[in-house]
Amino acid sequence: MDSGCVYILGTCDTKHAELDYIARILRESDVTPRIIDISTREHAAPADVSARTVAGFHPGGQKAVFTGDRGRSIGAMAEALRLYLGARTDMLGVIAIGGSGGTALVAPAMQALPLGLPKLIVSTIASGNTAPYVGGTDIMMLYSVTDMEGLNRLSRIILCNAAHAMTGMVRMKCVPQPDPRPAIGLTMFGVTTPCVDRIVHQLSPQFDCLVFHATGTGGRAMERLADEGMIRGFVDVTLTEYCDLVAGGIFPCDTDRLGAVIRTKRPYIGSCGGLDMINFGARATVPECYRGRIFVEHNPQITLMRTNADECAAMGRMIGQQLNQSMGEVRFFYPEGGFSMLDRPGAPFYDPEADEAFYAALEHTVHQTPRRRLIRLPHAINDPAFADTLAHAFSDIFKENPDNAQHSP
Numbered sequence: 087m088d089s090g091c092v093y094i095l096g097t098c099d100t101k102h103a104e105l106d107y108i109a110r111i112l113r114e115s116d117v118t119p120r121i122i123d124i125s126t127r128e129h130a131a132p133a134d135v136s137a138r139t140v141a142g143f144h145p146g147g148q149k150a151v152f153t154g155d156r157g158r159s160i161g162a163m164a165e166a167l168r169l170y171l172g173a174r175t176d177m178l179g180v181i182a183i184g185g186s187g188g189t190a191l192v193a194p195a196m197q198a199l200p201l202g203l204p205k206l207i208v209s210t211i212a213s214g215n216t217a218p219y220v221g222g223t224d225i226m227m228l229y230s231v232t233d234m235e236g237l238n239r240l241s242r243i244i245l246c247n248a249a250h251a252m253t254g255m256v257r258m259k260c261v262p263q264p265d266p267r268p269a270i271g272l273t274m275f276g277v278t279t280p281c282v283d284r285i286v287h288q289l290s291p292q293f294d295c296l297v298f299h300a301t302g303t304g305g306r307a308m309e310r311l312a313d314e315g316m317i318r319g320f321v322d323v324t325l326t327e328y329c330d331l332v333a334g335g336i337f338p339c340d341t342d343r344l345g346a347v348i349r350t351k352r353p354y355i356g357s358c359g360g361l362d363m364i365n366f367g368a369r370a371t372v373p374e375c376y377r378g379r380i381f382v383e384h385n386p387q388i389t390l391m392r393t394n395a396d397e398c399a400a401m402g403r404m405i406g407q408q409l410n411q412s413m414g415e416v417r418f419f420y421p422e423g424g425f426s427m428l429d430r431p432g433a434p435f436y437d438p439e440a441d442e443a444f445y446a447a448l449e450h451t452v453h454q455t456p457r458r459r460l461i462r463l464p465h466a467i468n469d470p471a472f473a474d475t476l477a478h479a480f481s482d483i484f485k486e487n488p489d490n491a492q493h494s495p
Contacts, residue, residue: 334373
């Protein structure tokens with residue numbers, strides 16, 4: 087095993103017994119632990135790295151962290167921890183424990199760590215909505231079942247399992263295999279799978295195809311990797327995250343969707359996959375204001391609602407404004423036959439007027455140039471001919487991009 091440490095994050099003023107127990111399990115497995123205290127009040131429990139040392143990394147110094155106001159102190163310690171961990175060179179992995187406050191404190195710092203570095207949070211809130219804590223990263227979360235108030239017969243088992251899981255990850259470190267193909271990002275939803283499957287089949291001989299589930303976090307993960315230089319182009323078939331942003335669904339993108347396309351100027355192919363649907367939870371969770379709309383129960387936990395013309399037009403304007411800022415090669419393809427499996431003749435979401443409202447707003451917004459083009463095709467999004475056109479278009483503009491061409495295999 088490489089030399090280095092597993093960092094154990096937690097508040098020693100309230101969780102010292104649990105942190106020390108994890109450290110002992112790691113030592114018994116011949117893994118070197120380092121307890122990092124992130125408490126925001128004074129206490130006497132020992133740690134390998136004190137809370138004051140971590141707080142010193144805040145731009146405002148320790149006084150910005152130890153304010154006496156719990157909410158402000160947690161936010162400031164989170165920033166200090168992010169900077170502290172970012173300066174470390176000996177991390178084999180990071181394991182953290184906490185309740186709601188502790189989890190909120192460690193999550194931003196752990197999200198900033200490199201993808202692939204083992205990251206595990208044992209938390210009392212891991213059985214709920216974990217999206218704010220995991221984000222677009224590979225953080226693992228383990229539900230603690232009981233609250234962390236000392237050790238008991240159940241918490242010992244769960245913390246022991248967490249420590250052994252971390253031991254396994256750092257001992258059996260994955261070594262990536264070299265791949266001469268440039269990596270590209272694609273977006274997919276279940277209702278656009280046939281299209282993306284065919285594109286991947288077409289492009290895999292030339293490109294390492296990384297497919298992201300368009301659930302809000304999927305889009306953010308793709309764009310993070312582009313910002314970091316891993317992804318060198320986009321086949322963004324499925325922009326359904328915009329639906330949830332516009333209408334309050336459960337899988338929204340943020341306002342920086344397509345931001346990495348703008349910043350990196352990488353070749354971009356876009357389309358309308360899933361713009362016909364807004365995602366909610368179980369049917370009972372759909373807001374009352376949407377009574378009377380068209381719904382499909384995708385499964386017991388997910389209810390889909392058809393977007394209307396106004397929502398489609400709003401998305402056309404939003405996406406168009408982002409595309410106007412994209413200075414790389416951009417091709418956006420409009421499938422006249424429908425946006426998903428559910429949006430075709432005879433299917434419950436088939437609504438050509440709503441679809442056309444999207445395109446009208448997009449066309450009105452986008453300033454077309456030889457490098458930024460909107461293209462209508464007489465196909466549905468999952469038709470083979472549509473997928474083939476997107477695949478060929480991406481291959482062509484990738485080759486035409488000087489920065490990419492010189493790195494092509």
